[in-house]
Amino acid sequence: MLNTSSNETYEEARRQLQICNACRYCEGYCSAFPAITRLRAFADGDITQIANLCHNCRGCYYACQYTEPHEFALNLPQALAKTRTESWQAHSWPAPLGAVFQRNAVSSVFITIVAVAALMLLIRALPAASGDGFYAVLSHGAMVALFAPLFLFPLICLFVGLKRYWKDIGGERITLAHLKDAISQAATLRNLSGGHGEGCNFESQDRFSQARRHAHHAVMYGFLLCFASTSSGTLLHYGFDLPAPYGFWSLPKLLGLSGGLLMTLGCIVMLTLKAKADAALSNPETHGADQAFVGLLGFVGASGLALYGLGSTAAMPALLALHLGAVAAFFVLTPYTKMAHGFFRLAALVRDAQQRP
Known part of the structure; x- marks a missing residue:
């Protein structure tokens, strides 16, 4: 405990x-x-x-x-x-990294993006990569070597944090029924619909609205579509020997573009709603960190869309460096940002399903 x-x-x-x-x-x-x-x-x-x-x-x-x-x-x-x-x-691991981000949110995001972008440009200065599209700038092997640790490390950190959380709240053995109940609530964001079903009054005490719920839906499903895009591309590359680049009507491209649009628009709406809301009803100490993370997530989506639109121009290498830098910052900072709340809240919903009569 x-x-x-x-x-x-x-x-x-x-x-x-x-x-x-x-x-x-x-x-x-x-x-x-x-x-x-x-x-x-x-x-x-x-x-x-x-x-x-x-x-x-x-x-x-x-x-x-x-x-x-x-x-x-x-x-x-x-x-x-x-x-x-x-x-x-308290549950994050390693704990000092979480404290650093909360105190220096904007600079943490900026430094991580710049560091990864600079590393990419340094790699590009080495002998030219072979391949088409993005792989002409950074080889597939270099991308895997760079991003595999950045993806796996946050997963390990989240696992340790969730294990600590589960022990602290007295969690029991998880059954399929508990997990199904929790996922159903998370997928519909039922608790943002209000007890009366008309939405919440996050922005104003006099107006009930579903805007925050819809914005969260856009970000959540946009992120899942982007993840599905990457997963389908990985499957095509390793399972069917079909490396990128892919055409517009390919599964990775359709999933990625729709996910990027949803994520970008959802983050814009979330930032707008946060600006209207009463800051005294949240934690004022984390306001900057929350805004920085939502902004980072929106930038990941927007830079990905820009990369698609300008992928055949001279701006592509710089845009690729910025986009991958933002993706890296997102991965590295996930266990210590508001993104972690999705995992902890799902665990809380599972525990709630266990406790309900």
């Missing part, structure tokens, strides 16, 4: 959860509130679990009668956001 009993963030979250448990007005709003009402007391692991169930839709805050200026001064979205961030940092 993590030593959080003396942590002020957890103590404040515990105080607010006890008041919410006594009130129960928001019981039907999302998965967090049924989880709250199942408990009589809140251990640190319980608070970590509830915090990772919360989607920060803010409906509970705007419906609450105990927010300021009431003496209880409840702000549960912020309390859970702070707890959620601390739980990711």
Whole structure:
């Protein structure tokens, strides 16, 4: 178990959860509130679990009668956001890397992109690569040698972090039924639809909207399409001896272009909604890091689209370096950024499925 009993963030979250448990007005709003009402007391692991169930839709805050200026001064979205961030940092591995990113988000993204882009340009200065398209700039072997470690290392880090998280919240043996329930909720983002089904009021207390849910859908499915594009290209290369470049109507190209469009548009909408939302209802200490990561993810999609559009021009080598630099930054920083919340939230949904009667 993590030593959080003396942590002020957890103590404040515990105080607010006890008041919410006594009130129960928001019981039907999302998965967090049924989880709250199942408990009589809140251990640190319980608070970590509830915090990772919360989607920060803010409906509970705007419906609450105990927010300021009431003496209880409840702000549960912020309390859970702070707890959620601390739980990711506490479970992350290696922990110092997560702390570095949270303190220096924009510079971490920038330095990683520039470093990988510079490495690519250095490799390009070596004897010319053989191949067509992108492989004329960087050989297939060089790409694999560069990106395989950058892909595998974050997976190992996430695995260690999730293992720590699962132990901390008292997770049990996972069954197919639990996993199916959690994936169904994650795939539909049910908890962003609000208890009434009209959406959440993330941007404004007076307006319910599905915009945030749709933006998250665009980013999530855009990312999965891009991953499917890379996977199909790998299968064609190694399984059918059909190396890139591929034509427009090929599976890798169609999946990649549609995924890139969804990811770019989704990130733009997310950044717009964040700019409209009340920053006092989230964790102000991670606002910059969250914005930087969403911006990075959007840049990955946009630079990929630009690379496709200008792939036959003299700008291609520079665009390829920037795009692959952004992809590398995304991979390396994933365990320490908001991207990690997708994995922790899925684990939280699995645990919630185990705990429901």
